[in-house]
Amino acid sequence: MTQKKILLVETDDSLREIVAYVLKDEGFDVIKADPDMAFLMKYTTADLILLDEWVNREGGDMMCREIKAVHELQHIPVVILSTAINIEEIVESCKADGFVRKPFDVDDLLGEVKRCLKTGLGQSAFA
């Protein structure tokens, strides 16, 4: 199996680093992006996007919506990282594929990423 590539868009520097570390440790290829680099998403070739809901203060869900509106990108699973209590509503409205509530259990984060990678592959293969 080839190494899966994850685009990690997270505002908080320190959190971005540790999440990247955890993902790399699990064997993923990780591209890190701070909010200024978030536009990278539009050109990404990643297999999954891990997206902070508060990118550029509150635009994470908007970005997810944009990705899901672009034909070439919409197959890429998006997992939202969020502190919001009503995260389920946000995820539903922006059509994200999964979410992890902050603060999270590292195992939960990995579990959700793997789950979404599986379903994401299924979609692109059969859609």
Next chain:
Amino acid sequence: MSDVSTIDRILSGGDHTGAIIQNIDWSITTIGSPDTWPDSLVSALSVGLYSGFPIAIYWGADFTLLYNDAWSSIPGDKHPWALGKPGAVVWPEIWDGLREEFETVLHEGRSYRRPDALLLMHRYGYTEECYFDYTLSPIISREGEIGGVYNAVIETTFKVIQERRNKVISEFIQHKYLAHHQDEALQFIGNILTHAAEDIPFYMLYIFPGHVGRDAELTAYGNITKASAKQAKWPATQPSDDGSPVVITDLRQYLREEVVNFWPEPVSEAVLLPISKDEASVKGFVVFGASARKRLDDAYITFLQTVAIHTGSLLNNAAAYETNEAYHREQALNEELAAANEELTAINEELVQTQTSLNELNQELEERVETRTLEVLTAQAAAVTERDRLKRFLMDAPAAICILNGPEMNYELVNASYQQLLPERQLLGLPILQALPEIEDQPIWDVLHKVYQTGEAYHGNEVPVAFISPDGGTAEERYFNFTYQAKHGPDKVVDGIMVFAFEVTDMVRSRQLVEESYAQLQALNEEVAATNEELAATNEELITTNEDLYATKAELEKSISELEASENRFRALIQHAPVAIAVVNGPDLILETANTARLELWGKTKDVIGLKLKDALPEMAGQHYLQILSAVYETGRTYHGNESRAFVERNGVLTEGFYNFVYEPIQDGDGQVTGIILVTIDVTQQVQARKALEGAQDTLKFAFVAAELGTFDLDLDKGTLSWDDRCRELFGVSHHNEVTYEKDFVNGLHPDDRERIVEIINNVFVRSISNGDYDVEYRTVGAEDERVRWVRAKGKAYFDENDKPLRFVGAVLDITEQKLDEIRKNDFIGMVSHELKTPLTSLSAYVQVLLSKARKGEDKFTLDALTKTSQQAKKMSNMINGFLNISRFESGKIHLEKSTFELDSLVKDAIDETLLVVSSHTITLLPCQPIQVYADGGKISSVVTNLLSNAVKYSPRGTNIEVSCIVTGSMARVNVRDEGIGISPQDQEKLFDRYYRVESKQARYVSGFGIGLYLSAEIIHRHDGEISVESEPGKGSTFWFTLPVGA
């Protein structure tokens, strides 16, 4: 003077220019022909013509120009025309700026040197940016006279411009490695280029995105409008393969708007250039505008090319730095990890501080909301009291008053005095035609209609109304003075009539009687007169016929006695009439008679009879009644007064009163006025009653305005809706046209609130569901101004005996400010929670990674420490969630997810979970029967857990906590009893308030924010249950809550 051959020799040495000078006919210039030229000019010219440097001579008062070959390139296309022309003619575009210098050289002998002076010259068909180093010095003759100006020039345009361009390049070189990411690079580029507008009036930078095959995207631009930049379409979307520039000479074709920058002429040329070579990671191209005042020559293009390449290398260096930096950051990670523990401590402190300010904020907001609510309720109560007062007033008023409502004119209100007018009739609630069918054919019905349609009040005076007794038998004609006043609904449309009536049948009848008797009297008088004539005519007969005489005499006596009887009867009638009557005679208005009622009204005695009216009633001086009487006497026309104000002296006090009256002239047989009958009714009480009523109405309106309350009134029978001005304002409606429920109300609701409010109103109309009560908050979107407003509406529906809704009325209040405050508060709390959680997330993730590493190692202390750190982080996370929950509870966003479950099992599970982490106490569950409830299990479980953890926190180690469940009636009750420190009665009251914590020595070291019980209470109340505590300080507490039983 010089001879011609000398001059020819000098000129022939001057190459081309000299030859041209030779050919000019100088005699027609101000200098004159060469043979007249002074020596000083000839010497200067000889020096000039032979010099290799550009030299010009401006000779004479008009500065006629002569110059050498080297100078001839300076005027450009103007050479050789310029030779022999005055300076002002050669340089019209710059002469104004130069004249002064030239004049002071010529007249004062001064000299100048100007290095690198900017002269904008028109040499090649366009205005050009040129720089010159020049000197001006006087040409002085042997006699000391100054004949002209000697001008040596070097053009420095190339040098000046090249230096300037080099500065731009060196700016780029200085910044080459300073940018650390693309944004910064773009900022540097923008700064440099926007300051190089002389040479680059505008720039646009396009960068190719990472994906191959996509078009370059406009990434930055300067000195050009956004619209122009976004819409620009260039002839090439790629720079040419060999990197050579694409020159655009017809810029107007590609740009929406002309670019004018630095120079006044619009930019007409631009150059498209690549910014990097193949191997660069950032690729793209730039479009640079070219100066309108410089030729786009090779040097210019080379300069632009250099700028483009530097732009590219700035961007590429920034990208390289970014990659490098990312690598360094990863290395720094380990150090950061070490700092994490310190951060944990700092965060703890931060949390406590934030908590304090949150407390303050919430309290302040809470107080403001309460104050506002109180204001609203007070205003509503005032309005209701005012309404009641008004109604009571109407009912008790001494005047006959009724309110006819709607076009059917239903008797909506009938007061006692009015009902007394028609004692045998059923009026209230009936349309007027049903209550008084006989009026349909009478003029009064048309009058009512007219008032309803026009809204104009109508005052009727002695209007006859025929009443037919209900059995259809006898008809009775009665007279009324009345006022019909249109009643306006909140939307200013007439919706009823207010009737004030006063029966004047007696008065009218009395007057009619008086008039009748008087007519009889007149008839008798005439008869007497006729008899007299007859008497005279038959005098002779009288003398001759005694019998006749006696007969006639007897007849005469009879007539007189009849006359007397008639007059007595008349006086008696007047005297006892129930209305005030008086008779005045003659032009002096001598009071002949006044009845008791009249004297009472005037406050006078019989003594006034026989006096002139103005003497009898001295207080009438200055009031207009005596003038009216005089006019009636003169014209013979009857005068009616209606609710006329008069001041009458009674018992020495001047009293204000209102009167209806008739002044009826008395005429003799010839139509000559001899006196006036005055009939008056005192209507003071009625008028005052009506005025007070109008005042009360105003007060009511004022109360509504003061409270800023709008009102609405939906008549379900007629399907009409009325809104007052304030209500219209809240829906953004400024007109006064008719409004409807669907078009104006439903459409005026905010789309997000529409469905909810319409459903609530539908329920308001079902008595069994709502009892007609209505109390909601919603948003409106202004029909005209499209403003969003928050509105609180309160009202009530009224039903008939079959529970069919008839009317729906109420008030609306603008609560926009209050709502925005609430939203701001919740946003703030949400934001704070986010800010707290983010570092916590990162902290917790690091700890987890460390923990998993520690598990693989041998270091037990590290493992323990990290396990505890992890638990603490979780605890902190729970506390922050508590805050978020509060803000969400208050904005009504939390929904209960109900299902049927067994409460006893849930309690048991909660105890088991608590025991996993608590070893300091024992918890016993008393035997409990299965209890089914329909509730949100997750939330109820958190309530139980909260009560248990409170019990653990506030009771000594080693004590027991006893839990029991019982069913009483339809409610299930869960008790949690501890043997703890207990709670004082005053604390018990506030225990369930938000952030409340018991202040005591024992409790000081117990952690928590005081949110748990507040949230628990919210959850239980949402389930229609109760939560409370029974406690005695020192002995322990029992916390309990109840929930409705059932699936």
